[in-house]
Amino acid sequence: MASEFGTLLRRLRRQAGMTQEQLSERSTVGVRTIRRLETGDPTDPRLGTVKLLAEALDISPAERRKLLSEAGEEEPEEPAPEPRPRDALTDAADELARVVGGRWQREEEQRRIHDPFPLPVRWQPVSALLTDHDDNIGRAPAGAAAVPLNLTGSLDDIDGTYRRIPSRRLVVLGRAGSGKTVLTLRFVLDYLRTRVAGEPVPVIFSLGSWDPTAGTLRDWLTAQLLRDYPGLTKSAPGHPSLAAALVEAGHILPVLDGFDELAAGLHGPALEALNATTLPLLLTSRPGEYTGAIAATDVLTGAAGIELIDLTPDDLANYLPRTTRRNAEGGTVWDPVLAELRDGRAADLAAVLTTPLMVVLARTVYSDTPGQDPAVLLDTTRFPDRESLEDHLLGSFVPTVYRQQPGAAQPRQGWEADRAQRWLGYLARHLDKLETRDLAWWQLGTALSRSSRILIVVLVASITTAVFDWLFFLPFDVINFGAGLGLRAGLIDGLLVGPVVGLGFGLVYGLMVVVGGTVFEPSRMRVRLFGRGDRGGGLARRFVVRMGAGILGGFVVGLGYGPVTMLARLLMFGFPEELGWVVEAAGINMITTGLIFGLAAGPVFGLATVLEAPLDLNAVTSPAGLVAANRTTVLRQVLLLVPLLIVAIMVMGWVVVGLLQGVLGELVWTLSGGLLTGAVGGLGAGFAYAFAFTAWGQWVILARVWLPLTGKLPWAMLAFLEDAYQRGVLRQAGAVYQFRHARLQDHLSRTHPA
Known part of the structure; x- marks a missing residue:
């Protein structure tokens, strides 16, 4: 037992980066005693001695219990703390923790990080010039000094390293491909495994899309949470959404990946924005961009720093042979390469294979592909420098897979x-x-110019409306006017009405995209006809916006619809000699149909907002899942909007005609005419809305049809x-x-x- 205790003590001391003398100084236990304990000389370590050593090593509770157990002692368990009161935010944070853990566990398996074992990712402390004062990192009170932290470690200790930092702020620096993203993934999973109820939930945020000059960090974090976890759209007391409440209450631990990927000129403002908050965080960056930001502003307040170090030839010798099959001689295809690396005769290749990214690329191209010989990497004629080797591995990856x-x-x-x-x-x-x-996926259409997108929307809305116009009016005209004349009348009507409605939708779409800069994002809602539950935060605002857009869009379409239907009849049956009457009638039709369509569409689109409810937190776990959820939402919206629009146009027609009867002259609104107009208007507007003003509709017409049609x-x-x-x-x-x-x-x- 003593020998096992000594082995464990020695491992924990080395893990803490201490010599026996340093451990003696910090624990007040004599160096001779420590030496005897580690070498396994017969001795009986006392409980007090073991506790002093455990406290000096600053080990985790589990390691402390293990050390005491190997010494033959058991530490009495402390009474369990009183359970914290539960509330909606705590429950939401725990549910989010389960979703985040499941998502990143699947992602780690997909990336084959453990096949055959994780590549070593080790680190060392960064220069003191890149971090805050030790006393600030250690949260030492005024006049006191904080104990310097041991910040050396490897991938399986990132959670422990972070938790040893009193400020809970850590900067991870590493050059491209050094393993920063894998480290963030491992940190999230390990932190969640040791997380207790009430602790913040680590969530990875890719910093490349953050503009610190456009809003606060908390607002951006909230928006990213709403994008990736649509269920957090639900309302919370005092906040527009559950996501905002979690961020404000400190239930989110931001893991900010890719500080170096911020747009040029934003690194300094980003660091200032981070210093304006007290949020705990873990931040990753390439050294150059972070150093430049510090030079222009200041260090990250309270943050400790570590830097990932290169892989060694021994790491490669341990890893690469185990990624491929043995040959008849018992070796592998990597043996000649590894021999050159050990002898120092392939300096450029050795420099390339110091990052996990390049090692994984080399493994994919040569270990995972039968018949490929990695010895070609030693050809200095073909690959005269480090850059050519890296380009070869990057360029070979896609063709290989x-x-x-x-x-x-x-x-x-x-x-x-x-x-x-x-x-x-x-x-x-x-x-x-x-x-x-x-x-x-919802931004793929933005690869097209704005003018192209507007034209495509006009084209789709025109075709959709024309098809429905022919479907309903063509049979009616054939019955009333005979086959020949009715067919011509119906075709002309559709050819005129379709483009007018399309131009109306194109006008509204253009105003939203060009003037408003709108990007149609996936709906975080689902359509629910029954049940009273949460309808999501900002319901009143969404209702007003949707109703206003419906009134505007309906009015614009109606302005063109009325005169065009009259023009179609005049083209078929001839123009009267008195053209003044035609102009007057066209004006009356414009006003009447504009009011009918606008007043019908506004309340219907507003009602559709009331019938929405946030998606479940577990409903969307991938981009494909979000596409499917949005497809379902849009189709249900169309099924809801079409009949409501048909009825609303019919009813509003009677109302508007009744109110304007006599004021604008003699107006007519028949049951059959109202039904046909409502059917064409409802179906045309419902489907045109789905294609023009939803993320899924834009995905369909632009990314699923237009871009493939052009070969992109x-x-x-x-x-x-x-x-x-x-x-x-x-x-x-x-x-x-x-x-x-x-x-x-x-x-x-x-x-x-x-």
Whole structure:
């Protein structure tokens, strides 16, 4: 038992980065005693001695109990603390913790981090010039000095390292591909495993889309939570949403990944914004961008700092041979490469393979692909420098994962490697234009110019309305006027009405996109006809906005609809000699149908808002899930809007005609005419609204039809993205995809024109 105690004590001391003399000084236990305990000399460590050593080592409760147990002692358990009172926010935080843990556990498995074992990610403290004072990090009171922290460690200790920091603020620096993103993932999972009720929930936020000059950090965090976890749209007392309440109450621990990916000129303002809050956080960055921000502003208040260190040749020797099969001699294809690295004869390759990113790329290209020999990496003629080696690995990754292996099962979709690379390159360039790393399916249409999008909306709305006009008015005209004349009348009516309605929708769409800068984001709501539950925060505001948009859109469409229907009849049956009457009648029709359509659409779209309820927190766990949820919501909205619009147009027609009867002359609104107008208006407006003013509709007409039609993207777009995720080209980050690494995105974007 003594020997086991000594081994454990020695491991814990080394883990803390102390010598025996340092442990003696901090614990007041003699150096000889510590030496005897570690070497296993016969001795009987007293409980008080073991406690002093445990406190000096600053170990976790579990390690403390293990140390006492190996010494043959049991520490009496402290009485359980009184349970904290439960409230809605605490329950919501616990539920969010379960969702976050499940999501990132699946993501870790998808990234094959444990196959065959995680690559070593180790760190050391950063220069004192990049961190705050030790006393500020240690939260020491005035006049007192904080104990310096031991900040060396490896990937399996990131949670413990963070929890040893009293300020709960940690900066992680590392060059591209050094493992920062994997570290954040491991931190979240480990923190959640040791989290107790009431502690904040670690949530990863990709900083690349943050503009610190456009709003506060808390507002941005809230918006990101609402995007990735739509269930947090539910209202909370004193806050517009549950997400805002969780952020304000300190239930969220921001894990801010990619400080270096902020747009140029925003690093300084971002650091100032972070210093304006007292939020605990973990921040990752490349050293250069973070150092530059500090030089322009100040260090991150209260933050400790660590820097990821390079992989060693021993790490490669332990890892790479285990990623491929043994050959007949008992070795692997990596043996010649590793021998060159050990002998120092491949300096450029050794420098390349110091980051986990490049090692994983090399493993994918050579270990996971039968018949590929990594010895080609030693060819200095083909690869004269480090940059050429890195470009080779980055450029080989996509063709490798899309290459069909002999004898392997056929993939779900048979995309050719060159076409897949071209589509991925287009997506990478699209993200570059948006200056983001987030591949959001609802933003794919923004790759088109605004004028192109407006024209497509006009075209779709025109065709949709014309089809429904022909469906209802054509049979009616044939019955009333005979086959020949009725067919011509119906066709002319549809050809005129369709473009007028399309232009009306295009006008409203253009005002929203060009003037208002609107980006149609996924709905965080579902349509619920029954049940009283939570309708989400900001219901009154959403109702007013939707009703106003409905009135405006309906009025604009009605202004054109009335005169055009009259024009269609005049084209068929001829114009009267007195054209003044035509102009007067057209004006009356404009006012009448404008009021009918506007007053009918406004209340209907407002009512649709009242019938919405937030999605469940567990309902959406991936981008594909968000697409499916939005498709269901939009289709239910159409099923709800169409009959309501039909009835509203019929009823509002009687009301408006009755009020204006005599004021504008003799007006007519028949039952059959009202029914036909309501049917065409309701169906046309319902479907045009779905395609023009919802994220799912824009996804369908732009990303699923127009871009594939022009060869920019595949027809099965969602399947392609999901397949790229399964192959490891993309990763999931909440509701969006991202490329596996920023360097892969940059490489694909740069090489896309070729």
